Amino acid sequence: MRTAIVVGAGIGGLATARGLGLAGWDVTVLERQPRLAGPGAGLTLWPNALRALDWLGVGARVRAAGAPITGGGLRTAGGAWLTRVSVGGPIVVHRADLHEILAEGVRVRTGTAVTDPEELDAELVVGADGIGSLFRQRYHPQTRIRDSGQVSWRSVVPADAMGGAREGGETMGPGGLRFGHLPMGARGVYWYAAAPGPLRDAGKEEQLAELRAAFDGWHDPIPALLAATDPATLLHHPLMDLHPVPPMRFGTRTALVGDAAHAMTPNLGQGACLAIEDAVTLAGLLARGLPVPEALQRYDEQRRPRAELVVRRSWQTGRITGARGRVTSALVQALARVAPAGAAARAAERIAAWTPPTESPLVTPR
Numbered sequence: 001m002r003t004a005i006v007v008g009a010g011i012g013g014l015a016t017a018r019g020l021g022l023a024g025w026d027v028t029v030l031e032r033q034p035r036l037a038g039p040g041a042g043l044t045l046w047p048n049a050l051r052a053l054d055w056l057g058v059g060a061r062v063r064a065a066g067a068p069i070t071g072g073g074l075r076t077a078g079g080a081w082l083t084r085v086s087v088g089g090p091i092v093v094h095r096a097d098l099h100e101i102l103a104e105g106v107r108v109r110t111g112t113a114v115t116d117p118e119e120l121d122a123e124l125v126v127g128a129d130g131i132g133s134l135f136r137q138r139y140h141p142q143t144r145i146r147d148s149g150q151v152s153w154r155s156v157v158p159a160d161a162m163g164g165a166r167e168g169g170e171t172m173g174p175g176g177l178r179f180g181h182l183p184m185g186a187r188g189v190y191w192y193a194a195a196p197g198p199l200r201d202a203g204k205e206e207q208l209a210e211l212r213a214a215f216d217g218w219h220d221p222i223p224a225l226l227a228a229t230d231p232a233t234l235l236h237h238p239l240m241d242l243h244p245v246p247p248m249r250f251g252t253r254t255a256l257v258g259d260a261a262h263a264m265t266p267n268l269g270q271g272a273c274l275a276i277e278d279a280v281t282l283a284g285l286l287a288r289g290l291p292v293p294e295a296l297q298r299y300d301e302q303r304r305p306r307a308e309l310v311v312r313r314s315w316q317t318g319r320i321t322g323a324r325g326r327v328t329s330a331l332v333q334a335l336a337r338v339a340p341a342g343a344a345a346r347a348a349e350r351i352a353a354w355t356p357p358t359e360s361p362l363v364t365p366r
Contacts, residue, residue: 001026004124007114007135009036011095012258012275013128014102018056019283021106022361025124029106032113036103040095041154041235042182042190044069047089048354049273052280055360058101065101066093067185072169079219082172089352092182092190094156117254124292125254126282131240133260140246148239148265148315150176150322151199153211154192155235161228162189165221176322179215179222191225194322199238204231239265241315245308249296255282262307267317270310270351277354278303284358302357310351
């Protein structure tokens with residue numbers, strides 16, 4: 001049996017291991033953390049990712065674990081709608097639930113740090129080791145981590161914190177402040193906030209107090225969501241991406257997937273989605289019995305242009321919606337009001353129109 005090693009047990013690494021297993025490979029995932037866990041808050045999975053999860057045979061379970069997003073839009077801090085959209089297909093799911101589903105049946109060796117990719121003994125080696133990827137630094141050091149100058153906070157709170165509100169959405173305010181929230185069904189409500197950097201070094205209680213003060217007076221249910229947040233659950237990260245997007249294969253046996261290749265700012269909600277697309281595309285090519293070097297070449301040709309497009313659009317969206325100046329913020333809001341109805345939804349739907357390029361091995365030939 002052909003052997004593969006995947007380095008990194010995040011969403012992209014586990015999806016890749018599952019896909020390669022379906023393609024008939026013997027796969028081992030190496031994870032440096034001492035235990036397998038799926039930290040994080042909510043994830044938006046657009047139809048492109050859900051089709052890829054169907055390819056992997058877990059789409060129905062993921063949909064059952066999440067909650068559909070039926071509508072929302074962009075609002076001002078006072079609650080006025082700038083744009084309203086009706087979207088069909090995406091869901092929001094807790095990262096831990098998706099992680100658990102993808103990990104089922106996958107062989108993972110935790111507490112295993114890789115220091116030299118060349119020493120790994122397998123026919124195929126996949127770097128799924130995140131934005132700080134050892135693989136990318138080794139093979140393509142000219143790609144750099146780019147700081148957007150913005151930081152984010154995320155958490156999940158009980159569903160009753162929404163009060164009578166039913167819709168999610170994103171809200172823009174002065175000074176580059178943004179706040180978004182999405183109901184997650186039984187898991188509660190996922191919220192996120194963004195503000196100009198730098199990364200705060202205060203404790204979580206102090207950071208949460210800063211957020212409550214910054215968003216005081218914003219429309220419901222934003223203050224209630226922050227009031228219901230347990231400081232212990234607060235996650236805080238810089239918003240960064242990779243520039244330029246590197247090649248997604250190196251030599252005759254090495255590939256990159258997910259954030260190791262195309263970490264992006266979260267403005268389009270497509271980071272995890274593209275990682276799952278990578279997994280399915282790579283596994284599908286290898287399931288066809290192509291020699292590994294040829295499969296990797298085709299993988300890079302299919303994935304890199306799409307990754308470059310989404311990374312670029314996400315960065316541009318963040319530069320616009322995170323505008324700091326009061327005048328600039330007002331201008332952005334004015335443009336949002338006069339933008340063609342549904343333009344944002346149509347742009348998102350075009351990205352989400354992706355379908356797996358090959359048929360899943362789970363499909364029984366007719």
